[in-house]
Amino acid sequence: MSSPSKILKKDRLASFLERLLQERQVFAPVRKGEVILIREIDSPSQAVLEYRNAKESPKSVLFPQRETLFRYRAEKGKAEVDIPSGREQGRVVFGIRPCDARGLLLLDKVFGGDCRDPYYADKRANTVVVSLGCANPNPACFCLSMGGGPCSAEGSDLLLLDVGDRYVAEAGSEKGTALLEDEAFEKVDEETVALAEKVKRESKASMKPVALKEKLEEQLERLFNDPVWKDLTESCLGCGICTYLCPTCHCFDLCDEAAGTTGERIRVWDSCQFPLFTQQASGFNPRPTVKERFRQRIMHKFSYLPETQAMPGCVGCGRCVTECPVNLDIREVVTSLSEGNAR
Amino acid sequence: MRQLTTDIRSMARKLLQEKKVQVVIGFERGSMPLRSRPCFVRKEEEVDRLVWDGFCENTLAAYLPKRKEKTAIVAKGCDSRAVVELIKEKQVQRDQVILIGVPCRGMVDRSRVEARVTPGRILQAEEREDLLILKGSDFEEALSRSDFLHDSCKTCTHPNPVLHDLLAGESLDEKNQDSFSDIEIFDAMTPEERWSYLSKEVDKCIRCYACRNACPLCYCPECFVDASLPQWIGKSTDSSDTMIFHLMRAYHLAGRCVACGACERACPVGVDLRKLNRKLLKDVKDLFGYEAGLCLDEVSPLATFRPDDPEHFIVNP
Amino acid sequence: MMENPYVPFLMRVEEILAETDDDNIKTFELSFVGKADEERFVYTPGQFAEISVFGKGEAPFGMASTPTSPGRLAFSVSKIGVVTGELHRMEKGDVVGVRGPLGNGYPLESFKGTNLVLVGGGFGFSTLRSLTNFILHDSNRKDYGELSVIYGARRPGLLLYKKDLEIWRERGDLRLHLTVDKSENGWQGHVGFVPDVARSVAPNPRNAYAVVCGPPAMIQFTLPVLKDLGFGHENIFLSLEMRMKCGIGKCGRCNVGSKYICSDGPVFSQQELSHLTTEAHG
Numbered sequence A: 001m002s003s004p005s006k007i008l009k010k011d012r013l014a015s016f017l018e019r020l021l022q023e024r025q026v027f028a029p030v031r032k033g034e035v036i037l038i039r040e041i042d043s044p045s046q047a048v049l050e051y052r053n054a055k056e057s058p059k060s061v062l063f064p065q066r067e068t069l070f071r072y073r074a075e076k077g078k079a080e081v082d083i084p085s086g087r088e089q090g091r092v093v094f095g096i097r098p099c100d101a102r103g104l105l106l107l108d109k110v111f112g113g114d115c116r117d118p119y120y121a122d123k124r125a126n127t128v129v130v131s132l133g134c135a136n137p138n139p140a141c142f143c144l145s146m147g148g149g150p151c152s153a154e155g156s157d158l159l160l161l162d163v164g165d166r167y168v169a170e171a172g173s174e175k176g177t178a179l180l181e182d183e184a185f186e187k188v189d190e191e192t193v194a195l196a197e198k199v200k201r202e203s204k205a206s207m208k209p210v211a212l213k214e215k216l217e218e219q220l221e222r223l224f225n226d227p228v229w230k231d232l233t234e235s236c237l238g239c240g241i242c243t244y245l246c247p248t249c250h251c252f253d254l255c256d257e258a259a260g261t262t263g264e265r266i267r268v269w270d271s272c273q274f275p276l277f278t279q280q281a282s283g284f285n286p287r288p289t290v291k292e293r294f295r296q297r298i299m300h301k302f303s304y305l306p307e308t309q310a311m312p313g314c315v316g317c318g319r320c321v322t323e324c325p326v327n328l329d330i331r332e333v334v335t336s337l338s339e340g341n342a343r
Numbered sequence B: 001m002r003q004l005t006t007d008i009r010s011m012a013r014k015l016l017q018e019k020k021v022q023v024v025i026g027f028e029r030g031s032m033p034l035r036s037r038p039c040f041v042r043k044e045e046e047v048d049r050l051v052w053d054g055f056c057e058n059t060l061a062a063y064l065p066k067r068k069e070k071t072a073i074v075a076k077g078c079d080s081r082a083v084v085e086l087i088k089e090k091q092v093q094r095d096q097v098i099l100i101g102v103p104c105r106g107m108v109d110r111s112r113v114e115a116r117v118t119p120g121r122i123l124q125a126e127e128r129e130d131l132l133i134l135k136g137s138d139f140e141e142a143l144s145r146s147d148f149l150h151d152s153c154k155t156c157t158h159p160n161p162v163l164h165d166l167l168a169g170e171s172l173d174e175k176n177q178d179s180f181s182d183i184e185i186f187d188a189m190t191p192e193e194r195w196s197y198l199s200k201e202v203d204k205c206i207r208c209y210a211c212r213n214a215c216p217l218c219y220c221p222e223c224f225v226d227a228s229l230p231q232w233i234g235k236s237t238d239s240s241d242t243m244i245f246h247l248m249r250a251y252h253l254a255g256r257c258v259a260c261g262a263c264e265r266a267c268p269v270g271v272d273l274r275k276l277n278r279k280l281l282k283d284v285k286d287l288f289g290y291e292a293g294l295c296l297d298e299v300s301p302l303a304t305f306r307p308d309d310p311e312h313f314i315v316n317p
Numbered sequence C: 001m002m003e004n005p006y007v008p009f010l011m012r013v014e015e016i017l018a019e020t021d022d023d024n025i026k027t028f029e030l031s032f033v034g035k036a037d038e039e040r041f042v043y044t045p046g047q048f049a050e051i052s053v054f055g056k057g058e059a060p061f062g063m064a065s066t067p068t069s070p071g072r073l074a075f076s077v078s079k080i081g082v083v084t085g086e087l088h089r090m091e092k093g094d095v096v097g098v099r100g101p102l103g104n105g106y107p108l109e110s111f112k113g114t115n116l117v118l119v120g121g122g123f124g125f126s127t128l129r130s131l132t133n134f135i136l137h138d139s140n141r142k143d144y145g146e147l148s149v150i151y152g153a154r155r156p157g158l159l160l161y162k163k164d165l166e167i168w169r170e171r172g173d174l175r176l177h178l179t180v181d182k183s184e185n186g187w188q189g190h191v192g193f194v195p196d197v198a199r200s201v202a203p204n205p206r207n208a209y210a211v212v213c214g215p216p217a218m219i220q221f222t223l224p225v226l227k228d229l230g231f232g233h234e235n236i237f238l239s240l241e242m243r244m245k246c247g248i249g250k251c252g253r254c255n256v257g258s259k260y261i262c263s264d265g266p267v268f269s270q271q272e273l274s275h276l277t278t279e280a281h282g
Helices: A009-021 A098-111 A118-125 A174-179 A190-205 A216-222 A228-233 A239-245 A290-311 A319-324 A330-338 B002-017 B042-047 B079-087 B110-116 B181-188 B191-202 B210-214 B237-250 B261-264 B273-290 C036-040 C082-088 C122-136 C160-171 C195-203 C216-229 C272-274
Strands: A005-009 A023-033 A035-041 A066-075 A076-080 A088-095 A127-132 A156-160 A166-171 A185-187 A252-259 A262-269 B021-030 B036-041 B070-073 B097-101 B124-126 B131-135 B140-144 C011-018 C023-034 C049-053 C057-062 C073-078 C095-102 C115-123 C147-153 C177-180 C208-212 C235-241 C265-271
Touching: A005 A252, A009 A023, A009 A088, A009 A166, A035 C208, A076 C095, A088 C095, A098 A127, A098 B273, A127 A174, A156 A174, A156 A190, A156 C057, A166 A174, A166 A190, A185 B191, A190 B210, A216 A290, A216 A330, A228 A290, A228 A330, A239 A319, A252 C057, A290 A330, A319 A330, B002 B021, B002 B070, B002 B097, B002 C272, B021 B042, B021 B097, B036 B042, B070 B079, B079 B097, B181 B273, B191 B237, B191 B273, B237 B273, B261 B273, C011 C036, C023 C036, C049 C082, C057 C073, C057 C082, C057 C122, C073 C082, C082 C177, C115 C122, C115 C195, C115 C272, C122 C147, C122 C160, C122 C208, C160 C177, C177 C195, C195 C216, C208 C216, C216 C235, C235 C272, C265 C272
Parallel strands: A023 A088, A088 A127, A127 A156, B021 B070, B070 B097, C115 C147, C115 C208, C147 C177, C208 C235
Antiparallel strands: A005 A166, A005 A185, A023 A035, A066 A076, A066 A262, A156 A166, A252 A262, B021 B036, B124 B131, B131 B140, C011 C023, C011 C095, C023 C073, C049 C057, C049 C095, C235 C265
């Protein structure tokens, strides 16, 4: 499978970004204090490409934490609803990691399908994804075990691979091929291609696989009511860090924010880990403790989503592993469950 | 450190053997270097999971409220202070918890270490006396432990457990004084400058509530942020809603916060939560001469009144 | 499919009927503000809609009206929280938002030519009222076999749809069995729990489907009765309830196992449910 490839010399990168910025919004990793986040840039110098991974996933570019669905005016006897018009300008999400690009594919399935979510889908249609392959994956990364890879092009329109003083740029779609038309890109040579293959090989080889057995989904079904869940989840604090930082988590809430007779219906991120997520008006809660809620997260990611969307809800980015305040390691949980027993 | 690990294990073993407790809450080795994490040991044969080192940073007291089992808890100074407050607030019964006190030399702030050495390169981290030794495939570096402690450990004035049933290790010299110099700087700012500082910090917040959930004194069955009738604040990261969340949580903790630092450690985006909590800690100390967590018989000043309470802001506003 | 599934269309409150003597449950009859919305709103019994009270939020309600009565939609609302509390304060002429129809509705095609046993309790009876009136309609009655309706409430003052109940009692083409847990002044009817009534009515399972809708305790005790009577898992249907928000299977909240109650349900056969990992609350 040969996808069009070219070279982008590093000293040409800034001018390439300049040209992108002229016509589109560009989102890239930027430094904010001590963390790297994906934010809109207005000049190429703001983009940081020597980094491990951004603290938060880029899902907020297409699925913001707070989004206005419509505005309303409501008085006695009448009401008006006004939908905000979408932005015309295209977007580029630049320099994200392959795991995050793959994460967008899962979101595409959730927000697309039979009932299209225009707030996500309209932005997505106008978005080009340029990802940056990983030469040095973190120890906590396990993209390979989740069907991806440190230099996987899945979900990327263009994949850049750092081979020293240049990037090798591989197009993964028509949008990506169109980007390669830019004057910053040069013809690729055999030596560079070989170098790129070496980087990919070594990067993959450096990753420790998560010991997942094939029958994980079946084991999860079988173990749903097993007491092992209590042990696995006991230290969980029930915060939302794992879900909020996750590139594929997408649960949300709909609320009205009113100011007198006008207001907005907004969509905000929510988390299945929060205690009131499934609490019913009667007061009954089918997931009353941390155990049920944590189990829901694991089942959703590794059992339900593979069933309904043919893709697990996890791309192995490792954020939940490194950021969980109590080091509740999803890799250990899934390994332990796939072996059919506790710890 | 190794001796402490051995001591904790034998104490835990004995407690479980003699059925004095049903669970021992302590720390075990984490899944990555520089991490140790909470663990719950119920069987004698699992006691060897327990470890003690400079990565035992979680406040285990957060697992005590509403616990029905008879519990032993490995308690640092800050944990024991939290337990004192929880007992006073009737969230923990004194006779239902056994504290395995451990005088604490402070916990390592791994974000400081990771700023110094790229985290991906560290394969192993161990402590020897006052050194933190990091090993990778192509390097070995010894750091001075005390240079890499959490801020909350640096200002800790009570590393020895104030309450304990058993003690692992020797009591430490408590010569540390907290000058609250960071708060004096904050106090010297104008209200506009303070607002601006807090706004910038709070803008980082993603409303994950890790700070609240990691806090041993945040145990309300329904937190005010979740109330819908009435709804006090919105659910989004709107800056005024988020500011109210942090201010109100800090006020709910005034006179109760034991400065364990769990909130700041849990925060994934580095919000300066200590500033708010320490500001109120200092205010309570200055106004009422009180520090939370030190004495079972002292009532928190915001839970009671004295005839000589300061009232200048009421009488002469 | 709707262009923007999150945006409600407007409906006007035409009538409000207090169903229960404590005023806690009211039925709202709404008319369409926009003609195009009326034409687009094609629903079947068992489906639901999300009603927006602008400024307070949205809540899901089963359709209590039947598509054979066009022009108006009816929803029964129990006053229990923010949105329902505000709805109960509304008056004729007020405007609300509606998103729908949502969900899968009862499997009418499967039901055709069979005998039906509808078992409902309390507030869960809403969509069964819709289904009953739908079947009883002149254009539909001959498509279905015998119809038995078993309906109970805690006490007589809490029975919904009293006008419908009177009309149904008079008809010869359905058998209505009403019951209350506890009697009250003047009640002449049966006193007893719904599952016990189901047992004594003893519907014949041959070529029959049962639909059970109500509080968990009622369902929990009714299902074994139906099983004893010989109803197979594929012949028993339930309408499930979970907390819902988007109503379109995206917000991740209402799932039971791999199914979203809002879009794969809320109607499921007991057969389908037995394959799902159970946290369900019937």
